[in-house]
Every structure is written in C-alpha cells, then in structure tokens.
Amino acid sequence: MSATVTQIDDLKTTPWSGGRSPFNVEYGKMMMWFFLLSDAFTFSSLLISYGALRFSAPTWPSPSLVFQSVPGTSIEHGAPLVFVGLMTFILIMSSVTMVLAVEAGHRNSKKEVIWWMIGTIIGGLMFLSCQALEWNHLHSEGFWWSAIPNKETLQEFFEKGVPFAQQQMTSHQFANLFFTITGFHGFHVFSGVIINIIITINVLKGTYEKRGSYLMIEKVGLYWHFVDLVWVFVFTFFYLV
Amino acid sequence: MSSEPTEVHHAEGEHGDTMTRKRIWKVFFILLGITCVEFFIALYLVPNGHMAIKVANPVYIVLTLFKAFYIVAFFMHLKFEKVGLVYAILVPILFIIGLILVLTNESHHWITLRL
Numbered sequence: 001m002s003a004t005v006t007q008i009d010d011l012k013t014t015p016w017s018g019g020r021s022p023f024n025v026e027y028g029k030m031m032m033w034f035f036l037l038s039d040a041f042t043f044s045s046l047l048i049s050y051g052a053l054r055f056s057a058p059t060w061p062s063p064s065l066v067f068q069s070v071p072g073t074s075i076e077h078g079a080p081l082v083f084v085g086l087m088t089f090i091l092i093m094s095s096v097t098m099v100l101a102v103e104a105g106h107r108n109s110k111k112e113v114i115w116w117m118i119g120t121i122i123g124g125l126m127f128l129s130c131q132a133l134e135w136n137h138l139h140s141e142g143f144w145w146s147a148i149p150n151k152e153t154l155q156e157f158f159e160k161g162v163p164f165a166q167q168q169m170t171s172h173q174f175a176n177l178f179f180t181i182t183g184f185h186g187f188h189v190f191s192g193v194i195i196n197i198i199i200t201i202n203v204l205k206g207t208y209e210k211r212g213s214y215l216m217i218e219k220v221g222l223y224w225h226f227v228d229l230v231w232v233f234v235f236t237f238f239y240l241v
Numbered sequence: 242m243s244s245e246p247t248e249v250h251h252a253e254g255e256h257g258d259t260m261t262r263k264r265i266w267k268v269f270f271i272l273l274g275i276t277c278v279e280f281f282i283a284l285y286l287v288p289n290g291h292m293a294i295k296v297a298n299p300v301y302i303v304l305t306l307f308k309a310f311y312i313v314a315f316f317m318h319l320k321f322e323k324v325g326l327v328y329a330i331l332v333p334i335l336f337i338i339g340l341i342l343v344l345t346n347e348s349h350h351w352i353t354l355r356l
Binding site for chain 2 (some may be wrong): 015016021022023024025030033037040041044045048049051052053056058064074080081088089092093096099100102103106122137193221222225226228229232233235236240241
C-alpha cells in the first residue's frame with residue numbers, strides 16, 4: 001500500500017505532472033520570450049528578403065564605399081566601419097549595463113538598479129542619436145525611401161565599370177531595404193528606451209521594492225538584449241558582408 | 242502584474258548557476274573580441290588581399306552566430322532556464338532556417354529571370 005503511494009508521489013515530482021509551472025518561469029517572462037520569438041520572425045523575414053534581393057542582384061552598392069564617413073565630424077572618406085563600430089560598441093555596452101541592472105535586482109539593491117537602468121537609457125539614447133546622424137548623412141547624399149543620389153554621386157558607391165542602369169536599380173533596393181530595416185530596428189530601440197524609462201520611474205517609486213522582486217527588470221532586459229541581438233545581425237548583413 | 246513573482250524568482254536561483262558580475266564582464270569581452278576580429282578581417286585582411294571576400298562572408302556569419310549565442314545564452318539567461326523553455330524558443334527557429342533555404346534557392350532563379 002505504502003509503496004503505491006510513494007510511486008504516485010514520485011510521478012508528481014516530474015515537471016509536467018501538474019501542480020506547478022513546468023518551465024519554472026513567471027507568466028509575464030514567458031510571454032516576453034514568446035513575443036520576442038514572433039519579433040525574431042518579423043526581423044528574419046525582413047533580413048532574408050534583403051538577402052534574397054541582394055543575392056539575385058547583378059551588383060550592389062559596396063558597404064565600404066557607402067559607409068566610409070563619420071557623420072557629425074568632418075571625416076567624409078576613408079573611415080569605413082568606424083562610425084558603425086562605435087554604434088555597435090554603444091549598444092553592447094548598454095546591454096551590459098542592462099544585465100548588471102538585472103543582477104542588482106537579484107540582490108534587491110534598489111540604488112544599483114536605478115544607476116544601471118539610467119546607464120542603459122543613456123546608451124539607448126546615444127545609439128538613437130548616432131542612427132539619426134547616419135540617416136541624416138545618407139539622406140543628404142540623396143538616399144531615402146525610393147530615392148537615390150544623382151548619377152555622379154552614385155558612381156562613388158560602386159566598384160568601377162558597373163553600368164548606370166544596374167546602379168540605379170540596386171541602389172533603389174538598397175535604399176528601401178536599409179531605411180526599412182534599420183528604421184524598424186531603430187523603432188524597437190526607441191520603444192525599448194521608453195519602456196526602460198517607465199520601469200526606472202517604477203523603481204524610483206518603489207513599486208518593485210513593495211512587490212518584493214525586481215522580476216520586471218528581467219522582462220524589459222530580455223527585450224533590450226533582443227534589440228542588441230538584432231543589431232548584431234543588421235551590422236553583419238548591411239555593413240560587413 | 243504578477244501574482245507570485247518572488248516564489249518563481251527564488252526557485253530560479255535554486256540550481257545556483259546564474260549570471261555573476263564576473264561572468265557578465267567575461268561575456269562582454271568575448272562579444273567585444275569577436276567584433277574586433279570582424280573589424281580586423283574587414284579593414285585589414287580583405288583590403289590587403291589576405292582573405293577573399295567569398296571566404297570572409299561565411300566567416301562573418303559564423304562569428305555573428307557566435308555573438309548571437311552569447312547574447313541569448315548569457316545576457317538573456319536562456320542557458321540557465323529549464324530545458325523545456327529552451328526548446329520552446331529554439332525549435333521554432335527551424336522555420337527561419339527553412340525560409341533562408343527556400344529564398345536562397347529562389348533567388349538563384351531570380352538571377353536568370355533578370356538577365
């Protein structure tokens with residue numbers, strides 16, 4: 001008799017036998033993971049269409065020629081990857097401050113959470129300013145949604161000997177894809193900054209202290225790291241490849 | 242927003258293995274290091290002819306996947322979650338790989354359509 005009872009008790013301890021959360025995460029955090037998964041699909045669709053269009057194009061504006069200036073300074077030529085390298089560094093850095101805020105939350109240290117969150121917000125704002133400068137620079141050259149620079153400027157962005165008709169066609173595709181994808185990503189960064197500000201205000205008000213846990217920091221942290229993750233891919237496929 | 246966050250929260254710390262400050266900085270330097278390697282390839286190896294662009298591109302993609310792994314596993318803490326959650330997040334990524342395969346193949350045909 002007692003053996004049977006023990007067996008039932010054994011069964012009940014497995015993760016999926018009911019009575020507890022099999023994933024062992026709080027509801028909101030799991031939903032954030034599933035939202036991020038759906039967002040990953042959206043970004044993948046955009047990046048894969050970019051890949052397919054670029055792959056099938058006879059030529060493409062060379063990244064080391066299009067992105068060779070440092071917007072906001074007088075450097076106009078010969079500095080490929082410098083500016084975007086700075087942007088990448090800023091975003092990875094703000095990811096670090098975010099994960100440090102989460103870690104401080106685990107120790108219920110309100111003061112540290114606030115400072116790391118402020119650091120993250122500043123990082124996000126710096127990234128957005130850099131992106132604004134980058135967009136402004138490309139726009140001043142003549143790129144915009146379905147707009148490309150004039151013939152003389154356009155030639156600077158291609159290897160020598162590419163016919164003008166091909167330059168025109170692929171530049172249009174490049175401009176549309178670049179502004180759509182970095183715009184969609186930038187919008188995510190912007191929303192992330194807004195969410196971070198709201199959460200920081202809540203921390204200041206002591207909402208999570210009363211609640212007894214800083215789990216909310218983890219949830220916004222997940223979103224923020226995802227934004228960083230997407231940038232890693234955007235960086236590779238627009239600036240390196 | 243959450244009814245009993247503390248309980249779940251503490252249960253998570255149970256298996257001890259989590260992000261310490263030391264580990265956070267370690268992951269940061271790994272990410273920075275990988276980015277520096279990408280820069281070295283793009284700014285030195287490729288322009289000076291030490292590496293063909295056809296070789297460099299797959300290398301960039303592999304390095305990017307490494308970075309993605311470190312961000313998701315450590316910063317997003319997925320490595321320390323229950324295995325069920327890990328699979329719930331990672332298995333649907335197969336659809337993305339499927340789309341990549343389909344559209345890469347498809348774009349091969351677009352080349353001939355355009356000529």
